[in-house]
């Protein structure tokens with residue numbers, strides 16, 4: 001393929017942080033968990049006790065996947081990390097695939113590159129090579145870390161390999177999605193939808209103990225059984241098949257479609273704007289309608305599924321002695337915290353979109369009209385906060401619906417909304433942090449994802465990692481307390497709301513004072 | 520009160536001094552050309568006028584309104600075509616025109632439709648699928664549909680075909696007849712010559728020349744060629760004559776020189792006295808005029824250039 005190596009070099013040079021950063025993040029997670037588990041389950045007896053709590057039940061598998069070989073350290077590690085790896089790895093894979101292909105194409109850089117002596121498929125192939133390199137690095141770094149921590153060598157290699165394999169399978173899916181959609185934005189929406197379907201399907205399959213693990217890439221991570229005496233071969237073949245089929249399909253689509261376009265040619269639109277679109281807020285609503293509806297549907301589905309699975313999941317802790325309703329409450333608080341983090345993620349993504357409006361020059365263009373910066377900022381903030389509230393309410397309702405459906409008891413219907421809405425101040429605070437960063441510099445909004453990522457770690461894995469209280473406190477969601485198990489922490493909610501308001505005020509001032517980018 | 524008054528604008532981006540004491544005055548009702556080589560600071564000036572960037576120093580006012588502090592009031596009276604037209608992907612061109620017009624405070628639908636017709640624009644296409652020229656037309660239609668006092672155009676015709684260029688020039692003439700003010704940044708010299716009352720030439724963030732085209736011409740050299748029977752006497756002694764060449768050819772002595780405005784009359788007098796069989800006096804071409812002013816190695820001096 002002419003030009004392939006040159007383009008690989010360009011991809012790596014333009015985004016080394018992406019390639020290395022994600023691999024390091026996964027490796028850091030694996031290392032910290034592996035060492036924590038190594039300390040906690042140093043005795044065989046404690047491992048057997050751990051394994052015993054899982055016998056005969058797959059209830060928590062909805063969140064962490066199925067656990068195998070739980071009497072070994074490696075098995076416990078894989079099982080405990082399932083909470084995060086099943087979310088992180090696919091999303092990283094999808095993100096990198098889009099980031100290195102479609103996003104580059106969107107900038108128009110490809111038009112210049114392909115005008116040179118470069119094979120038609122070389123840019124996409126080179127971008128995907130860079131993306132796949134992250135999977136390779138993840139494998140190497142994690143394997144090295146595990147072996148250093150005295151985990152069995154073969155098992156460590158297989159486990160690190162399984163992480164890379166899951167990432168790679170989703171890189172393939174992301175590559176296909178990126179080729180089919182008309183731009184990076186739609187690609188991200190579709191890709192996240194694909195992941196969510198896969199994740200929820202696995203959750204249902206695992207929680208219900210259905211024998212359908214072979215259909216879904218998300219299930220294969222556990223099915224590789226890295227620490228088994230005789231691990232099966234088929235999951236590896238399944239990953240290889242998925243990756244090669246999707247890469248091949250992506251290549252076919254790439255040769256069929258026009259550069260800069262999607263699979264479906266755009267159809268003509270209206271000759272005039274609808275008459276309701278007269279104010280900045282209306283325009284922003286129109287621009288973000290698609291992605292917001294996507295989040296609402298996805299979030300609702302997520303909330304419903306976990307509400308529905310609560311019955312099975314809370315059985316697990318019941319075995320270990322607590323009263324039943326306590327367990328249900330503990331499980332529900334986990335899920336409503338996840339609802340809150342999803343809403344915050346939606347707010348951040350929306351803010352990123354609006355930041356991209358500025359870097360593309362469109363905000364500068366629109367603000368040549370008699371619209372003050374403060375009004376524009378107000379419209380942006382209103383849009384972001386309103387959508388995250390709508391999302392929270394929808395997810396709260398769906399959690400309630402799911403609980404009622406799962407327990408077969410309509411009494412649970414109104415459990416979701418109050419618990420979810422208790423986290424509103426935390427969501428607001430995260431949204432305002434994203435907006436404030438955007439107001440200072442539209443390019444740094446990405447940093448807020450760290451807060452959400454950390455929120456997920458604290459929410460799902462704080463106890464395992466033995467995180468100190470101050471580290472947990474870095475996640476605003478943690479400030480509220482575990483509603484409905486604990487009472488709502490009113491002072492914390494008040495402080496967060498005030499903090500959000502203060503930050504918003506500073507952000508408006510910053511936005512009014514700084515230079516607008518481009519345009 | 521001028522439409523635009525900018526005094527000693529300075530703006531630094533990192534290591535680039537984008538504006539370095541730029542002065543600009545645009546009178547009401549005139550079409551003002553804003554010229555200069557790439558990276559001279561034209562777009563930066565326009566962005567400063569729009570209040571998009573904070574100036575390090577200097578003061579910019581539009582109709583007496585401060586460009587930064589009173590930007591909203593100022594923007595009520597102006598409309599803008601950016602140098603890099605970025606439209607909302609996924610929307611149709613017609614929607615973009617309406618959105619921009621309504622943010623501006625309402626556009627005249629009749630005028631909009633007439634302009635869409637004149638510029639032969641298909642408003643139903645998605646913005647991603649427009650060609651460069653068509654994207655430019657969307658921005659032009661959006662700006663021209665608005666009834667403003669001041670029109671800020673940053674390379675408005677880049678990418679337009681000659682027919683559309685002509686339509687644009689007609690539109691600007693109509694604006695001028697209606698007493699509107701236009702600031703036109705452009706690299707198309709014929710357009711500037713056809714439309715502009717006065718021009719400002721920017722180089723390295725400062726205006727190096729400013730005035731009517733005739734003024735600018737008077738600072739440059741006129742080329743004179745003549746064929747005479749005998750060599751013209753005392754020509755070389757005259758002040759302000761440059762590039763003098765004299766050649767003996769079968770049909771006579773070919774003399775060619777360039778001369779500044781001050782010495783033009785006496786030089787032509789000398790030539791006439793030698794009884795020429797052919798005489799041409801060419802005013803400096805526009806290209807030449809600009810090239811002299813654009814080149815960074817040319818010393819910028821008032822009066823006769825050396």
Ligand SMILES: Nc1ncnc2c1ncn2[C@@H]1O[C@H](COP(=O)(O)OP(=O)(O)OP(=O)(O)O)[C@@H](O)[C@H]1O
Pocket residue numbers: 518532533535536537555556557558559560561562563564602
């Ligand atoms: N946001 C920015 N950051 C850094 N440098 C900038 C920025 N905007 C402009 N510049 C620099 O300022 C200088 C003036 O740029 P400007 O866009 O005003 O030029 P211009 O006269 O419009 O040129 P052209 O004819 O090419 O459009 C250039 O050197 C440019 O690189």
Ligand SMILES: [Mg+2]
Pocket residue numbers: 561562563602673
């Ligand atoms: Mg420019």
